[in-house]
Amino acid sequence: xxxxxxxxxxxxxxxxxxxxxxxxxxxxxxxxxxxxxxxxxxxxxxxxxxxxxxxxxxxxxxxxxxxxxxxxxxxxxxxxxxxxxxxxxxxxxxxxxxxxxxxxxxxxxxxxxxxxxxxxxxxxxxxxxxxxxxxxxxxxxxxxxxxxxx
Amino acid sequence: xxxxxxxxxxxxxxxxxxxxxxxxxxxxxxxxxxxxxxxxxxxxxxxxxxxxxxxxxxxxxxxxxxxxxxxxxxxxxxxxxxxxxxxxxxxxxxxxxxxxxxxxxxxxxxxxxxxxx
Numbered sequence: 001x002x003x004x005x006x007x008x009x010x011x012x013x014x015x016x017x018x019x020x021x022x023x024x025x026x027x028x029x030x031x032x033x034x035x036x037x038x039x040x041x042x043x044x045x046x047x048x049x050x051x052x053x054x055x056x057x058x059x060x061x062x063x064x065x066x067x068x069x070x071x072x073x074x075x076x077x078x079x080x081x082x083x084x085x086x087x088x089x090x091x092x093x094x095x096x097x098x099x100x101x102x103x104x105x106x107x108x109x110x111x112x113x114x115x116x117x118x119x120x121x122x123x124x125x126x127x128x129x130x131x132x133x134x135x136x137x138x139x140x141x142x143x144x145x146x147x148x149x150x
Numbered sequence: 151x152x153x154x155x156x157x158x159x160x161x162x163x164x165x166x167x168x169x170x171x172x173x174x175x176x177x178x179x180x181x182x183x184x185x186x187x188x189x190x191x192x193x194x195x196x197x198x199x200x201x202x203x204x205x206x207x208x209x210x211x212x213x214x215x216x217x218x219x220x221x222x223x224x225x226x227x228x229x230x231x232x233x234x235x236x237x238x239x240x241x242x243x244x245x246x247x248x249x250x251x252x253x254x255x256x257x258x259x260x261x262x263x264x265x266x267x
Contacts, residue, residue, distance in 0.1 A: 079254040079255055080220070080232060080254060080255070083231060083232060085232070086232070086234070087218060087232075087234045088217070088218055088234075089218060089232065144216075144217065145217060145218070145255070146256070147194055147217065147256060
């Protein structure tokens with residue numbers, strides 16, 4: 001396939017999921033990284049700036065969760081005709097859906113904390129780190145299924 | 151002494167009979183049995199990638215990979231469920247023709263089945 005042939009690339013059915021998945025992973029992990037850095041920074045102004053960067057990344061990750069999950073379900077329908085899943089495929093589906101819901105939950109918490117300095121709790125950071133762990137696991141299983149981590 | 155000679159002769163005759171008849175029985179049994187071919191799925195490929203068989207041959211695909219795969223013909227004449235490691239899919243090739251098949255999870259994995267009359 002010619003990589004510059006837009007029609008072929010867009011009609012490559014379940015290949016879209018493999019492309020889109022990189023966006024929420026990268027954005028959320030970057031957001032979590034910024035949040036961890038913000039919690040370590042002693043300077044209030046610097047910390048607030050890093051925290052803003054974390055929020056923007058996490059919001060963008062939440063936005064990308066929707067097309068990624070949709071393309072994942074479409075891949076299931078197109079490639080496997082909605083066949084009942086088991087084993088690694090079922091594990092990937094369960095982990096990815098959990099991670100997707102948790103990213104949206106973290107984004108909602110970040111949205112509510114916006115403009116309220118000093119309200120960023122350790123609990124929210126812990127939830128972010130837990131989400132990052134589940135996301136990494138879902139990504140690892142996905143990579144294994146596609147042959148990248150094989 | 152004469153009796154021992156008879157027994158020896160009988161034993162030799164029986165052994166000769168066994169040596170002649172058993173292979174013939176075996177051949178007739180194989181001839182009556184439908185032929186079978188096995189294709190392995192390993193390291194993201196079908197091995198061998200091209201198989202030529204006579205119509206009526208039973209073909210079995212075995213997933214020897216750590217990753218789930220399936221077998222789908224391009225003309226949709228056969229399709230397996232998702233095969234986990236060591237799971238098998240068996241089908242009998244009845245209609246002569248050239249069948250190109252692939253794994254729908256990993257579409258770059260392709261194979262060819264040639265069914266002859």
